[in-house]
Amino acid sequence: MAVLGLGYVRVGTRDLEAWRRFGVDVVGMMPGTSSDGSLWLRTDDRPFRFRIELADSERFLAAGWELASEAEYQACLAGLRTAGVAVREATADEARSRCANGVAMAQDPDGNPFELYWGRVRGYDPFISPQGVSGFVTGDLGAGHVVLPALQLEHTATFYRDLLGFGDTDEMRIAISPDPAVPELQLRFLHATCRRHHSLALIAMPAPSGLVHTMVEMKDVDDVGRALDRCVAAGYHISSSLGRHSNDGMLGFYVATPGGFDLEIGCMGLTPDWSTWVPTRSLVPSIWGHKWSPPPA
Ligand SMILES: [Fe+2]
Structure with a gap:
């Protein structure tokens, strides 16, 4: 029993139009055919990879x-329940709204909400980027990755390893002050069964929006460069300049989304062979670039 990869991300907003402008006009995702008034953003031939829903806050x-099958899904739910985790199975309508056969909702030990699902309901509509993005790297690698706040870092990492089948990819410790008395910032990078370097990362810091960042990978470095040009031209805050990450080799930048979290747009991410991979401990986040700038007040 193990998660295949990140299937989708759900986001709540008061302003669907702001998300449409950002996702479609700037990033180059394709609007999907939503069944319930939510905004579906596509990066491939799935009905959506980002599901933006009306809510009372960002x-x-x-x-x-x-998960690959109903049996895997049920085994996962049984493991969660045995561990004392509250799990709610979705109604048929909720499952339909996720384009899945079965969906269940729960939270990790840090309170991060997640859903497990099995069964892909697909229309096979081809992906055509309205901004000419040559394509997003998805398929068996999943939608991308999420980085979640986890003040109980070790406990929550163990939860994902033991109950959802994730494996360790990398542990990062970053010095955030020249003062040795200031603790290093700690991150854990975890992989699903797919070959994406990490589908999930945990960082020991709070995130008011509930998400530190999510990542989409484009097929070509020129796609990333043109996306950066569109973000700058449209006036979005560039949270980090172009750079290449040390651990997954991803070359990209970070832009502030309308949701109060960043979107990492990258390319050239590593796809390790897990049968031979040895988890690393990285001491720096990037080998070049990635100059961070705080969001405007
Ligand atoms: Fe990332």
């Missing part, structure tokens, strides 16, 4: 983790 709602 907030991350859930990461949708995909």
Whole structure:
């Protein structure tokens, strides 16, 4: 029993139009055919990879983790319940709204909401980027990754390993002050069964929106460069300049979304062979670039 990868991300907003402008006009995602008034943003031939829903605040709602079969899904739910985790199975309408056969909702020990699902309901509509993005790297690698706040870092990492089948990819400790008395910032990078370097990362810091960042990978470095040009031209805050991450090799930048969290737009991420992978401990987040700038007040 193990999660295949990140299937989708759900986000709540008071302003669907702001998300449409950002997702479609700037990032180059394709609007999907929503069945319930939510905004569906596509990066491939799935009905959506980002599901933006009307809510009373800007907030991350859930990461949708995909399982390969009903048997895997049921085994996962049984393991969660045995561990004392509250799990709610979705109604038929809720499952339909996720384009899945079965969906269940729960929270990790840090209170991060997640959903497990099985069964892909697909229309096979081809992906055509309205901004000419040559494509997003998805398929068996899933939608991308999410980075969640986890003040109980070790406990929550153990939860994902033991109950959802994730494996360790990398542990990062970053010095955030020249003062040795200031603790390092700690991150854990975890992989699902797919070959994306990490589908999930945990960082020991709070995130008011509920999400630190989510990542989409584009097929070509020129797609990333043009996306950066569109973000700058449209006036979005660039949270980090272009750079290449040390651990997953992702070359990209970070832009502030309307949701109060960042979107990492990258390319060239590593796809390790887990049968031979040795988890690393990285001491720096990037080998070049990634100059961070705080969001405007
Ligand atoms: Fe990332």
